[in-house]
Every structure is written in C-alpha cells, then in structure tokens.
Amino acid sequence: MSKNTTEADVAFISALAELLNKNELTELSVKREYGEDDSLDVRVVKQANVVQMAAPVMQAAHVAAPVAAAPAPAAVVANEDPAQHPGAITSPMVGTCYMAAEPGAAPFVTVGSAVTEGQTVLIIEAMKTMNHIPATKSGTVKRILVTDGHPVEYGAPLMIIE
Template sequence: MDLRKLKTLIDLVSESNISELEITEADGKVRIVKADPAGVAMVPAASVAPVAAPVVAAPIAAAPAVAAAAPAAAAPVETGHVVKSPMVGTFYRSSSPGGKPFVEVGSEVKEGEPVCIIEAMKIMNEIESDKAGKIIKILCENGQAVEFGQPLFIIE
C-alpha cells in the first residue's frame, strides 16, 4: 500500500465519526485507530512495515533540526495567535497559480476571511482566519504539503 493511500485513509478516519478502520489487501494489512479527536494513530501489520518504516525514520533523523528550530519558533507563537491547518493537504497562498495571494505579511484580516487554500483529495478548501488581526508571519511555502494541526500563520 503506498503512502498516498495511507494518508488518504488517515484523513478519512480523522474527519469522520468512526474510531477504527482495518483494511486488508494483497500487499498487506493496515489498521488505523483514532486515538483522540486531535490525532490519529496508525498501526501497520508486519507486511506493510517496510513501507511505513521510512515514514517513521524520517522524523527521527530530522529530530535534531526540529529541536534546534523549536526555540526560534516558540517566540512568535507566544506573541500572536496561530492559525493551524485543519487537515492534511497542499498549502496554496492564492486561488490560482500566479494569482494574488489571499494575505501577505502585514495584511489586516477579519475573522472568517479566507487566508489560504488547502487542497485535499482534489478538493480546494478555503481556510478562514479564526481571529481578526494583522498577519505577522507566514509559516508555509506555496505548494508545501501540510499536516493536520500544522501552524500556517501567526496573527497579532
């Protein structure tokens, strides 16, 4: 089972009312259990472990870089409100390629105003600001893959 299929399944479980999903295919078996409303746990069977192992190994290898970046990222989080991604997908700053971005650093936003788009499963989802204020930092690059709960913007 490929990584994209696994991510899609995880998204479906996290966005639905089900708490557990188990799928068996010729190339393996996957069981996804929703740990709590904010997270999803994935428990792969032994035959899928080679596919899942690189996914687990990458964050472990990157841990020193993340640990070094954490103190720098902690200061802006304390000084403003963080707009987080409500889903896994691809982050876009504008509604079309080459189009004008929804917001820039220094832009004033109102609560409910669109600030970006996240594409998930070929659907473009407008993400709205959950607080009024001024954009002081944009934390994602255009076209970047984002995870559930990942910080996108800091609003002051």
C-alpha cells in the first residue's frame, strides 16, 4: 500500500467497490502508481452467496444395518464442479451471455438438443462485439448453466455436452 495513505485513497477504493456492484462484477484489481517505490495495489472482491448442500447424515441410533453406499455418490454430485466435466464449454471471456441471435428469437440450443462440433451454441457480448461460442464437440446438450442476458466470467462453465 502507499506510504501516504490519504482520504483520496479511501475514496478511490470506495469508487472501485461501487463500480464492482454497478457493473455486476465479482472481482476488480487495480494498481495505482504514485511514483518510484510508491504505489497502491487494490483488489476488491464481491463474495457470492454460496449455497452448500450437505449429504444426509444418518444417526447411529437409527442404523440397524451397515450404512448403504448410496449417499456417497449424492455428495459427489452435489460438490461436482461443472467446469471440470469433460464435456463442459467454458467462457473464453468476460461478457454478457445471450442464448439467441436476437431478442424474441428461438435459442440456439436447449437441453436435449443435438449439436455438432463448431455449431454456435450461444453468444457472449464483450465490448459491444457479439462473439459466437461454438460447441467444442458433437453430442447432446445435457445442462445449460447460464441464464440469457446475464454476465459471465472468464472460465465459467456455460453448458455441458455429452
């Protein structure tokens, strides 16, 4: 942090936090240079509301037989990271996701749609440029993980194709 912390620095950080909220960003990082060996590094991060699902826990008093292995896969599914799925399409940029070519038009794909490699599955608008996002492989759309018109982050999973 700067050697000369001032009210201007506090106002600068407050302005960054406001910019973060106004533009629905989750993280913002800025380095402000004041001169040789004097700078201010600021990283503002918005903590998302995270909903965690726990696997059901069986009480020992209620268990008459050995516990079945069924709850374990449920726990794995609840904690599965869609971005690690082999059929995941991830966002190559930060922007706004659109599921159709224009408002009111039919979406490019829906759950259950058959797609071919290279087919446009959605659009990400970044800096007023519409970027067509292609299917990375042929298959069937199993899950759509984004909402039309909402922002997406770099590397965020967009959909699963199997």
